[in-house]
């Protein structure tokens with residue numbers, strides 16, 4: 472079966488996750504998280520993120536983000552994010568629709584937000600004619616596959632807290648960032664003052680399901696109730712819990728992310744050696760942004776699936792997955808080489 476570089480969502484399910492699902496598929500257990508697997512998974516999250524954390528399993532990443540924002544903000548409040556943020560560009564306005572909160576998107580060249588952005592946007596605080604910034608939402612790894620270091624995160628959360636703001640992390644690819652930085656999950660979240668996290672799994676080997684990890688105990692009560700209102704309370708919760716339990720306990724989160732990252736590094740290294748090709752952003756995680764001439768990428772799309780990120784500048788996005796192989800990378804780069812040589 473031909474692999475795709477379109478998205479890490481295009482991959483299948485890690486066989487170890489499939490085995491965990493099969494194992495969970497026995498007998499009758501209470502629904503909505505009242506089962507033993509959900510309890511075990513919650514304990515496992517505590518061992519990774521700290522004992523104060525509470526985890527809530529949800530259906531998808533957009534839902535995790537909406538629920539996180541809802542837990543932090545009233546409708547007259549606002550969320551500061553980058554213009555590249557998934558909540559701003561790729562969730563069809565779900566956060567605005569379900570929370571009523573405005574997103575204040577900061578223009579960004581590198582998909583990150585910085586403490587100065589927070590300071591600029593919190594000048595009119597207390598003026599009732601303006602929405603009141605209440606939450607900073609950052610994405611780790613970012614939508615361009617870049618990472619915030621623990622120091623950068625600490626500087627962001629310190630500034631946010633000084634301005635009376637909470638901090639949400641969209642961690643759809645937090646595992647990739649942690650594998651790249653050689654950090655634990657805790658070092659990139661709890662230890663640097665993140666209040667609430669959308670923790671991804673689907674892009675890294677799970678079948679479905681994401682987790683809202685509440686690190687600030689004051690927010691737990693809100694999530695407890697909003698989860699149901701936000702249509703994100705799975706009745707057969709055990710089938711998401713079982714996946715996350717295996718994911719964390721068997722180190723799948725780390726092994727898969729490290730592998731996907733290494734495949735992206737390999738693609739970048741090999742493509743960079745070809746003429747007419749330019750890697751446009753540093754490659755940290757499992758996404759590679761490449762400038763490729765149109766006469767090369769168009770026929771290449773007949774054989775390989777990937778997305779054109781910027782049609783004007785001929786930039787394509789290549790995403791590797793936990794099951795991308797070095798042979799597939801070689802084949803892809805060979806095909807690019809053939810098209811370049813004409």
Ligand SMILES: Cc1ncc(COP(=O)(O)O)c(C=O)c1O
Nearest residue numbers: 531532533534557610641643644
């Ligand atoms: C950074 C980021 N956040 C959130 C999501 C949303 O995930 P879902 O498609 O499960 O709603 C995605 C999905 O591509 C993503 O890339």
